[in-house]
Amino acid sequence: MRVLKEVDVDELHLFRGRVVEDVVSSGGSLLLPKGSEIHAVLESVPGITRTLKRWGIYSVVLDISFNLSEEDFNKIIENIEPKVRVLEAALAHKTIAQVDEVYRRISENGSLGEGAYMLAKQAALLTEEVSRAPQIILCLGRVRESDEYTFVHSLNVGLLCGYLAGRLKPGDREFAAAMTYGGLLHDLGKAKVPQEVLNKPGRLSEDEYEIMKSHSVHGDELARTSGITDVRVLSVIRNHHERWNGRGYPDGFQRDEIPLFARIAAVADVFDALTAKRVYKDPLSSREAVSMIMESSEADFDRTVVRALLLSVGLYPPGTMVELSDFSVGVVIGARNADLFRPQVHISVDGKGRRAPEGTIVDLGAQQELFVRRALDDVGKGVAYKEKAV
Numbered sequence: 001m002r003v004l005k006e007v008d009v010d011e012l013h014l015f016r017g018r019v020v021e022d023v024v025s026s027g028g029s030l031l032l033p034k035g036s037e038i039h040a041v042l043e044s045v046p047g048i049t050r051t052l053k054r055w056g057i058y059s060v061v062l063d064i065s066f067n068l069s070e071e072d073f074n075k076i077i078e079n080i081e082p083k084v085r086v087l088e089a090a091l092a093h094k095t096i097a098q099v100d101e102v103y104r105r106i107s108e109n110g111s112l113g114e115g116a117y118m119l120a121k122q123a124a125l126l127t128e129e130v131s132r133a134p135q136i137i138l139c140l141g142r143v144r145e146s147d148e149y150t151f152v153h154s155l156n157v158g159l160l161c162g163y164l165a166g167r168l169k170p171g172d173r174e175f176a177a178a179m180t181y182g183g184l185l186h187d188l189g190k191a192k193v194p195q196e197v198l199n200k201p202g203r204l205s206e207d208e209y210e211i212m213k214s215h216s217v218h219g220d221e222l223a224r225t226s227g228i229t230d231v232r233v234l235s236v237i238r239n240h241h242e243r244w245n246g247r248g249y250p251d252g253f254q255r256d257e258i259p260l261f262a263r264i265a266a267v268a269d270v271f272d273a274l275t276a277k278r279v280y281k282d283p284l285s286s287r288e289a290v291s292m293i294m295e296s297s298e299a300d301f302d303r304t305v306v307r308a309l310l311l312s313v314g315l316y317p318p319g320t321m322v323e324l325s326d327f328s329v330g331v332v333i334g335a336r337n338a339d340l341f342r343p344q345v346h347i348s349v350d351g352k353g354r355r356a357p358e359g360t361i362v363d364l365g366a367q368q369e370l371f372v373r374r375a376l377d378d379v380g381k382g383v384a385y386k387e388k389a390v
Contacts, residue, residue, distance in 0.1 A: 008058065106191040112228075116223075130163050266302075323373045330360075344363045
């Protein structure tokens, strides 16, 4: 969203934005270069306002930016009091490394080996952590490199499966842990899919698509030969691509024929796939992904599970840039109530286009006179850990 505003030089310190055109003196000296961030200029050249007025320049046109980087969003989350709980970076990295190890073992000897047991223990730890995190979006990791995708995706689907299971069966921690474990292993069979098919940037041919579809059956076989007997985990691995209308694979199950475990995994898998950047597509925002899944729920998904996702993520997931009814702009940081329309918003720009005081948070659930006027953009979903996994 782009808004141009002519600002008095004495009020420049109140605004965030970039200079629209070069500001030059009557003698031709460049005073403010086009595109410079006014806040940075004022910090680096404290006397710039006096200089501008000395040359008879009393206002500057700014492009007031409502964009927020992921780094800025991370800083906001870190500085909120009380602290917002997110997934510990060390736990995320260890899980990703263990999933990587499982795939390596399959490539070498065709079995998970002790990796299955270690990953089951990790799933229990993840379930416990996520049960205490109020915002699941803040626990999901962003894929930064294409070769990370399979492992980070497995982590995210595991987290989402466990979280949705907790929503659907509150208090049943054992069920949630089994779903987390299933989510971590849901794409196990892709270890048997050639890399050139798995990461092909264009559309798959019919033969390539058949090879890709085989991963759910391969995964089921690998899990069973590795000693996994939990039907919940096995159904997640085999049936997470089944669809409500019967047009999924590999068994063509429909509606209630699809085990609940697989129905949960189907929603978790698609949500994370939609919001991930891949070699062949750009990511959707969390808000767009939820909307798309809701639109597809009649044909593809169990509405009960989709409703659980909506309640977990909200209409305005954390990271969504929004404009409020007073024309202030900020980023959604979460919600403290069940009203999907009234999240908490960290305000960056007030209703007059000025930079808001640091740490300004509006809880729409407690301020009934304000509401979200429109969603503007999406900062991104990966705030759980910022370092690249090793």
